[in-house]
Amino acid sequence: xxxxxxxxxxxxxxxxxxxxxxxxxxxxxxxxxxxxxxxxxxxxxxxxxxxxxxxxxxxxxxxxxxxxxxxxxxxxxxxxxxxxxxxxxxxxxxxxxxxxxxxxxxxxxxxxxxxxxxxxxxxxxxxxxxxxxxxxxxxxxxxxxxxxxxxxxxxxxxxxx
Numbered sequence: 325x326x327x328x329x330x331x332x333x334x335x336x337x338x339x340x341x342x343x344x345x346x347x348x349x350x351x352x353x354x355x356x357x358x359x360x361x362x363x364x365x366x367x368x369x370x371x372x373x374x375x376x377x378x379x380x381x382x383x384x385x386x387x388x389x390x391x392x393x394x395x396x397x398x399x400x401x402x403x404x405x406x407x408x409x410x411x412x413x414x415x416x417x418x419x420x421x422x423x424x425x426x427x428x429x430x431x432x433x434x435x436x437x438x439x440x441x442x443x444x445x446x447x448x449x450x451x452x453x454x455x456x457x458x459x460x461x462x463x464x465x466x467x468x469x470x471x472x473x474x475x476x477x478x479x480x481x482x483x484x485x
Contacts (some may be wrong), residue, residue: 330362330370332434334383335459349373391455393419394432395448418460420447427462435456 327345331338344350345360351371353362364368368387375381400415414426436456445451 325362325364325370327360327362332370332371332458333387335388336383337461344372349375358483368383379424388457390421391457392460394430394436394454394456394460395419396452397451416462417448418462425462429463431461431463432456432458433461452463 325333329337329339330350331341333411334341341350342360343355345355345362348361349372350362351373352364353360353370355361364453365371369385372381372383395417397415397417400413403416404412416430417428418425418427420428432454434456435458436454438452438454440452442451
């Protein structure tokens with residue numbers, strides 16, 4: 325497999341994977357010309373060799389079986405009304421297992437699923453959310469009150485009936 329697919333499976337950035345490859349920490353990976361060829365183990369994942377020192381790595385060891393849940397918190401949107409920009413709370417929440425990250429703008433690479441459950445809300449009380457198995461990248465975790473700021477990535481969705 326190539327670096328882009330391996331980084332998505334591992335849940336790390338492509339740049340971080342390239343550093344691990346350069347350090348020789350991806351098991352049996354070989355460089356063929358300009359491209360890396362990364363083998364996978366029996367469970368379908370590349371194998372990263374842990375470092376001897378420093379913090380423990382946070383890459384995925386197995387293919388995720390439970391999706392990440394992206395939720396827009398409506399109560400925080402209402403609570404932000406009338407507040408100055410420096411007091412605005414982030415309204416986007418990404419729940420990944422026990423971990424919960426917050427931000428103002430994010431990018432979802434690859435496929436995702438939008439779920440609406442009016443009679444069976446999620447544990448957090450949400451009736452509408454997005455599920456994805458891919459790593460999610462926050463573009464802005466700090467609010468920018470600049471009206472001239474353009475989103476760094478725009479995605480347009482076309483609904484076909």
